[in-house]
Amino acid sequence: MSIGKVTIYEVAQHAGVAISTVSxxxxxxxxxxxxxxxxxxxxxxxxxxxxxxxxxxxxxxxSQTISVATPSFTALFYNEMLKGVKDTIRENGFDLxxxxxxxxxxxxxxxxxxxxxxxxxxxxxxxxxxxxxxYEVRLLNAPVVLIGTRSDEFDSFYWDDAAGAxxxxxHLVEQGHTRIGMLAxxxxxxxxxxxxxxxxxxxxxxxxxxxxxxxxxxITIKHAGHSEEAGYEAIQALIKNxxxxxxxxxxxxxxxxxxxxxxxxxxxxxxxxMAVMGYDDLKISRFLGLSSINQKMFQVGLEAxxxxxxxxxDPKLPSIQRKIxxxxxxxxxxxxx
Amino acid sequence: MSIGKVTIYEVAQHAGVAISTVSxxxxxxxxxxxxxxxxxxxxxxxxxxxxxxxxxxxxxxxSQTISVATPSFTALFYNEMLKGVKDTIRENGFDLxxxxxxxxxxxxxxxxxxxxxxxxxxxxxxxxxxxxxxYEVRLLNAPVVLIGTRSDEFDSFYWDDAAGAxxxxxHLVEQGHTRIGMLAxxxxxxxxxxxxxxxxxxxxxxxxxxxxxxxxxxITIKHAGHSEEAGYEAIQALIKNxxxxxxxxxxxxxxxxxxxxxxxxxxxxxxxxMAVMGYDDLKISRFLGLSSINQKMFQVGLEAxxxxxxxxxDPKLPSIQRKIxxxxxxxxxxxxx
DNA sequence: TTGTAAGCGTTATCAA
DNA sequence: TTGATAACGCTTACAA
Numbered sequence: 001m002s003i004g005k006v007t008i009y010e011v012a013q014h015a016g017v018a019i020s021t022v023s024x025x026x027x028x029x030x031x032x033x034x035x036x037x038x039x040x041x042x043x044x045x046x047x048x049x050x051x052x053x054x055x056x057x058x059x060x061x062x063s064q065t066i067s068v069a070t071p072s073f074t075a076l077f078y079n080e081m082l083k084g085v086k087d088t089i090r091e092n093g094f095d096l097x098x099x100x101x102x103x104x105x106x107x108x109x110x111x112x113x114x115x116x117x118x119x120x121x122x123x124x125x126x127x128x129x130x131x132x133x134x135y136e137v138r139l140l141n142a143p144v145v146l147i148g149t150r151s152d153e154f155d156s157f158y159w160d161d162a163a164g165a166x167x168x169x170x171h172l173v174e175q176g177h178t179r180i181g182m183l184a185x186x187x188x189x190x191x192x193x194x195x196x197x198x199x200x201x202x203x204x205x206x207x208x209x210x211x212x213x214x215x216x217x218x219i220t221i222k223h224a225g226h227s228e229e230a231g232y233e234a235i236q237a238l239i240k241n242x243x244x245x246x247x248x249x250x251x252x253x254x255x256x257x258x259x260x261x262x263x264x265x266x267x268x269x270x271x272x273x274m275a276v277m278g279y280d281d282l283k284i285s286r287f288l289g290l291s292s293i294n295q296k297m298f299q300v301g302l303e304a305x306x307x308x309x310x311x312x313x314d315p316k317l318p319s320i321q322r323k324i325x326x327x328x329x330x331x332x333x334x335x336x337x
Numbered sequence: 338m339s340i341g342k343v344t345i346y347e348v349a350q351h352a353g354v355a356i357s358t359v360s361x362x363x364x365x366x367x368x369x370x371x372x373x374x375x376x377x378x379x380x381x382x383x384x385x386x387x388x389x390x391x392x393x394x395x396x397x398x399x400s401q402t403i404s405v406a407t408p409s410f411t412a413l414f415y416n417e418m419l420k421g422v423k424d425t426i427r428e429n430g431f432d433l434x435x436x437x438x439x440x441x442x443x444x445x446x447x448x449x450x451x452x453x454x455x456x457x458x459x460x461x462x463x464x465x466x467x468x469x470x471x472y473e474v475r476l477l478n479a480p481v482v483l484i485g486t487r488s489d490e491f492d493s494f495y496w497d498d499a500a501g502a503x504x505x506x507x508h509l510v511e512q513g514h515t516r517i518g519m520l521a522x523x524x525x526x527x528x529x530x531x532x533x534x535x536x537x538x539x540x541x542x543x544x545x546x547x548x549x550x551x552x553x554x555x556i557t558i559k560h561a562g563h564s565e566e567a568g569y570e571a572i573q574a575l576i577k578n579x580x581x582x583x584x585x586x587x588x589x590x591x592x593x594x595x596x597x598x599x600x601x602x603x604x605x606x607x608x609x610x611m612a613v614m615g616y617d618d619l620k621i622s623r624f625l626g627l628s629s630i631n632q633k634m635f636q637v638g639l640e641a642x643x644x645x646x647x648x649x650x651d652p653k654l655p656s657i658q659r660k661i662x663x664x665x666x667x668x669x670x671x672x673x674x
Numbered sequence: 675t676t677g678t679a680a681g682c683g684t685t686a687t688c689a690a
Numbered sequence: 691t692t693g694a695t696a697a698c699g700c701t702t703a704c705a706a
Contacts, residue, residue, distance in 0.1 A: 058395050264626055
C-alpha cells in the first residue's frame with residue numbers, strides 16, 4: 001500500500017545510468033554532467049518517480065521531522081502554540097508529526113513515540129512532567145525542548161501560573177471589587193492549584209478575606225477541566241453559594257465562555273463584572289470583551305521551535321531556560337463597587 | 338542526530354541470540370520460547386533499545402502514518418475536523434503527519450508531500466481542488482480521501498454551502514425579518530459565492546427583494562477572509578450602508594464573533610437577531626447564543642478517517658461520495674418584526 | 675524454536 | 691564524471 005512504486009532502479013535503467021547517478025541528480029550533486037542530468041530528469045518525469053522518504057531517512061540517518069507532543073492540539077491553548085511551531089518548522093523544511101497525549105496514558109504514548117529515527121527532535125508540551133517521564137526523555141539522547149515544565153537539563157519554556165492568576169485578580173481588586181469569585185477547573189487538573197494560589201495571594205495583598213465559597217469548580221472533567229460546560233456549571237454554583245459576587249476570575253478562557261452563556265441566561269450584564277485569565281493570543285477573548293491574561297503561547301511556540309532547530313544543528317548548545325511573563329491583554333473598565 | 342543509538346544487533350549480542358529472534362520478540366511473534374523472550378526483553382530493557390521506525394517501515398513497506406493536508410489546522414473550521422480525524426487515526430495505531438497548505442503554494446507543498454513511503458494514505462481537505470492538483474493526486478496511486486471537493490474518482494466528503502446559507506437566512510425570514518444583512522468573507526474566498534447564492538435564494542423564496550447593500554465583505558483577507566477582524570469591519574460597513582437591518586447572517590462563526598464585538602461597542606443589543614453559518618461542533622456559537630448552521634465537521638473528520646483506513650486495508654473498494662447536510666443547530670427566538 | 679541471509683530504497687565511499 | 695557496492699536497521703522467508 002505504499003505510495004507510488006517506481007524506484008531509483010527503474011529510473012537508472014530507463015536513463016541508462018547507474019543508481020548512484022540518479023541519486024546524485026536527486027540530491028543536486030554538482031558532479032554530474034549536464035547531459036546525464038537531462039536524461040535522468042527526463043526519466044524521472046516520464047516514470048513519475050518519487051523518492052521513498054523512509055529509505056532516504058534510513059540512509060541519511062535523519063528524518064527531517066520534528067515531533068510535537070501535547071495533551072491536545074485542538075484545545076485553544078495548545079492550538080495557539082502550534083501556530084507558532086508550525087510556521088517555524090515549516091520554514092526550515094521539517095515535517096510536523098503530531099502526537100497527542102490526551103486520550104491515552106502519556107507514558108505509553110510517549111514510549112511509542114520514543115523510537116529512534118522517527119523524528120529528529122521532540123517538542124514536548126506537557127505541563128508537570130514527572131521524573132519517570134523525564135527519565136524516558138533523557139533516554140532519547142536527542143534534541144528535546146520542554147514547554148510548560150522547567151528543567152535545567154533541557155531547554156525549557158515555562159511560565160508562572162500563580163503570578164498570572166494574581167495579576168488578573170489584582171486587576172479586579174484595583175477596580176474596587178471586594179467579592180471576587182473564581183471559576184476553577186476540576187481540582188485534579190494540573191493547573192488548578194497554582195492559579196488558586198495566585199487568586200489567594202492577590203486577595204491577601206489587598207487585605208481582603210479569603211472565602212472558600214468564592215472558588216467554584218466545574219463538574220465536567222474533559223479537557224482537563226477546561227471546557228465551556230465546566231464554566232457554565234461553575235458559575236451557577238458560584239452565584240448560588242455567593243450571590244454577592246461582583247467580579248469573576250476564570251482560570252481559563254473556555255471557562256469564561258461557558259460562564260458568559262450562563263450569565264446571559266440569568267439576565268446578568270456581562271462582561272462588565274468579569275475578568276478572564278486566558279493563556280492565549282486568540283482574538284476570542286478580546287472580541288468577547290473579556291479582560292484576559294495573555295501568556296503569549298504563539299510566541300512560545302515560535303521560540304521553542306526555533307530553539308529545537310538550533311539544537312538539532314548544534315546538540316552541544318548549553319540548555320536555555322526561558323520564563324514567559326504573563327501580561328494583562330485588555331484592561332476593561334469594570335464596574336466600581 | 339538520531340534518537341538513541343542501540344540497534345537490534347547489540348540487543349542480539351547482549352542476549353546471545355540472533356537478530357531475527359530479537360525481531361520476533363519485538364513483533365510479539367508466538368514462535369519464540371518463553372525463556373528466550375525473557376532474555377531478550379531484559380537486554381532491551383538494560384540497553385534502552387528502541388526500534389528504528391524508518392528501518393521498520395522500509396522493511397515492512399508501510400509507514401503506519403496518515404497524512405492530513407489542510408489549508409490551516411489551527412483555524413476553528415479545520416481544527417474541529419481534525420479532532421475527529423485524530424481520534425480515529427490514533428485508535429487504529431496510525432501516526433498523524435500534518436501538512437498545512439496555507440502559507441505556500443499548494444502545488445509545491447503537495448509535491449514535497451507526495452513521496453512514496455512517507456505515508457500510507459492521504460486525507461486531503463482542500464476545498465476547490467483543481468484538475469492540476471487532482472492529476473498530482475492521481476499520480477500517487479495511493480489511498481486518498483477528499484474533503485470539501487467532490488470527485489467520482491476518489492472518496493469524497495463534501496457539502497452544499499448554498500443550502501446551508503439558505504437555511505440560515507430562511508430561519509431569520511421565519512422570525513419575521515425583512516431587512517437581513519449578510520457578512521461575507523473577501524470575495525475571492527473559495528466559499529464566498531455559494532453562501533451569497535444561498536442568501537439570495539432564501540430571500541427569493543420569501544418574496545423579499547435583494548439589496549446589494551445588505552451584503553458586506555470584510556477587508557482583512559487572512560484565513561481566506563474568515564477572521565474576527567473581517568467580521569468587525571464588515572458589520573460596520575453594513576450598518577453604515579443599511580442602517581435599517583434588523584437581522585444578520587454571518588457567513589462563518591469567526592465573522593460573527595467580530596461582529597458581536599462591533600455591535601457591543603456601538604451599544605447595540607446582541608445577539609438576538611444574528612444567525613451564523615458555522616462548520617463546527619464548537620460550543621462557541623452556542624455559548625454566544627447565536628443561531629448556527631452546523632456542518633458537523635467533527636463528524637466529517639471521523640468518517641473521512643474511518644474511510645481512509647478502510648481504504649488502506651482494501652484499496653479496491655469502490656469510492657464513496659458522501660454529502661454532508663447542514664443542520665440548524667440552535668433556533669433562537671429572535672425579535673419579530 | 676532459532677539462525678542465516680536476502681531484501682526494503684536510498685546514500686555515500688571507493689575505484690575506475 | 692560515472693559505476694559498483696557497502697552501509698542504514700529492520701522484517702521475513704527458508705534452513706537448520
